[in-house]
Amino acid sequence: MTTLHDMNNVKGARKRRMRVGRGDGSGKGKTCGRGHKGQMSRSGHKHKPGFEGGQMKLIRRLPKRGFDNSLFATVYEPVNVGALARFPAGSEVTVETLQQAGLGAGRNARIKILGHGELPHALTVKAHAFSASARGKIEAAGGSVEVVS
Numbered sequence: 001m002t003t004l005h006d007m008n009n010v011k012g013a014r015k016r017r018m019r020v021g022r023g024d025g026s027g028k029g030k031t032c033g034r035g036h037k038g039q040m041s042r043s044g045h046k047h048k049p050g051f052e053g054g055q056m057k058l059i060r061r062l063p064k065r066g067f068d069n070s071l072f073a074t075v076y077e078p079v080n081v082g083a084l085a086r087f088p089a090g091s092e093v094t095v096e097t098l099q100q101a102g103l104g105a106g107r108n109a110r111i112k113i114l115g116h117g118e119l120p121h122a123l124t125v126k127a128h129a130f131s132a133s134a135r136g137k138i139e140a141a142g143g144s145v146e147v148v149s
Contacts, residue, residue: 076129077109081137082117089121095128095148119143 020032034041050057083103087093095111098104104111113125115133122142128149130138135145 074110076112077104077106078114079103079111079127080114080116081119081134084113084119084123084125084138085117085121087123090123092124092126094126098127113138113145 018028018033019026020028023029031041039045050059052058079098084093086101087097095104098111099107099109110128112129112131113127113134114131115137119137119141123138124144124146125138126146126148129147130145138145
């Protein structure tokens, strides 16, 4: 059995870096692998993302369509009715209890209850939003829904 103090790397696992500019005999002397002249041969050369040598960039040639409202959109964390079955009958399910159960990610997450699954017992559910089917299933089980702001 190999122990920690006598382990070695497999042959070829550690490769030494190429040292450029150390004479013609090294194989990477003189131009150091950069070729002759041009932007890429100069020190400090940079390519900006999307730069195409002065040609009109692809991102500017393609048409832009649509509208993105993600900056102002209200984003909800979905929680299905079936996931509420883990709470005991008659209990009050709030945003805080959902987050403690690992159902609403993030402290400031807005939670919307969706109607997938079944609810076998009555619960009082308080969340930011409810789908129509979720509201119907919770009330059909004898529970109640309350929208919190």
